[in-house]
Amino acid sequence: MAIIERLFGGVPRRALVGLAMLAAVLLLAPFVVSPFVVTVILLMFYFAYVGQAWNIMMGFAGQLSLGHSLYIGLGAYAAAALYMKAGIGPWAGIFLAIALAMAVGGIIGYLGFRFAITGVYFALLTIAFAEFFRILFDHIDWLGASAGYYLKVENRQENDPFNLRGSPTMFYYIMFGLVVLAFGLCRWLLTGRLGHYWLAIREDPEAAQATGIEVFRYKMMAVLLSSGMTALGGVFIAFYNNNLYPEQIFSMGRSIELLLGPIIGGLGTLFGPILGSALLVLVGEIMTDLTEGSQLAGLKQIFYGLVVLLIVLFLPGGVWPWLARLCGFDRDGERK
């Protein structure tokens, strides 16, 4: 009961009803909508989940990572290699994926926080590591190097959730579960001591330290949790896409892609990553649809960029804080 009180205490009743309705709609959606729409919502879930993981580091603890594709890639390659080379299923592979990402994240965090590399310089460090691993995986012949690494695709009648082989609908429910778990975990953390400490560090590290908070330790915890969670997203996206290319999965573009959701939705908020990711995937799909048949390459990207620009310009705090105020969920203006 204490957990329920902690998760839902202080949340307006209307918000809870809205959340329950949203969950119900999403649970039933695959029975109603077309298979294509299922894949689109699935993509929203994926970005919502990894956005939530990134948000722990930047939104809560105030540490900017521009290299989160690194953890996606490590998770993806670790689980894929275990499955293909050793026949170990992805659910067991998750542990290696998470451990590997946390180890690398831990090294980055240690270097940055121990040697007082802060702000943009810390962000540069995260980029450097992601680039290093991109080039490294480009040259690991054992894992296909730059030609890519492929998971075996079988035509099967039934889903095999234990090996993550199956239809998009199966992945839809798994990703939905991840989004719910990540959302619950973040809410639980934010209402606890750890979350309070993260926010204090984000707001003012010096004052946080003077208030008795061991800043290094709590920053490390944010990086470890964020990198581990992100790697989990990498595992599922690998088994969903069935192919891995270092040039793509470790790329800077992917890192940016996954942080746009939380920024557009509302940095440091709980619902921001979900809302932002949903909006961005939606905008992306609409733009693809509109520019279909156009001879101009890059037209979609231009419109996509324009929409992002407009949102940032008019709602600099993100869409969710604005929406929350509009709905009367927000009473004091704190990020939620």
Next chain:
Amino acid sequence: MSGAALTVDAVGKSFRGLRAVHDVSFDVPAGAIQAVIGPNGAGKTTLFNLIAGVFKPDQGTVRLGDRTLNGLRPDQICAAGVGRTFQIVKPFKTLTVEKNVTIGALRQTTSVPQARDEARAILDRLGLYDKRNMLASNLTLPDRKRLEVARALATGPKLLLLDEVMAGLRPTETDQMVAFLRGLNESSGVTILLIEHVMRAVMALSQRVVVLHHGEKIAEGTPAEVTRDRAVLQVYLGEGGH
């Protein structure tokens, strides 16, 4: 909560050859209220930073009760029982007033609801209870100063270091703060060391005053004594000040 004695023994600190604090020694008995005064640039805030662990002393030792604080990190020094405020206030801006103080109170408990109750009690005593749901960034400067004190107090200190918490306050607000600090000292026994320019507050609060000038202690005594001290008068009023 009760007070602990502070011992500053021959403490020194230089920055690239510039002696910010040099060979400063004084004691603050447990439960006392003592002030550090001196002109701008005298090294008062540096001294506070040496006690609070922001800087490591080049020479000398700082002790709280029996415990040596030298070499400890600021968070460890806070855990040892030193609460501090910053001269240039450092609130957690986009958090509510209540959450600012709750974070301080989490030093003493792992339970957020318990810390919140503690925070509300402290906010009530400082007259900030009604503003507890405001963002810290929306507070006026006097309220931010009060918030600094509230957050430091919430960590459960045995020694409270207050760096110009009355600067920018109006006389009535200064009197309120003085009354609050005196009440706090009487009820909890917490030792208080304050840097202050507002002499009205220094005279009303402190049993003893340490005067710093160019990083060195030039006088120490009761407020009445130091205000008659020749060296002090010279520093404050110039050569012709006797």
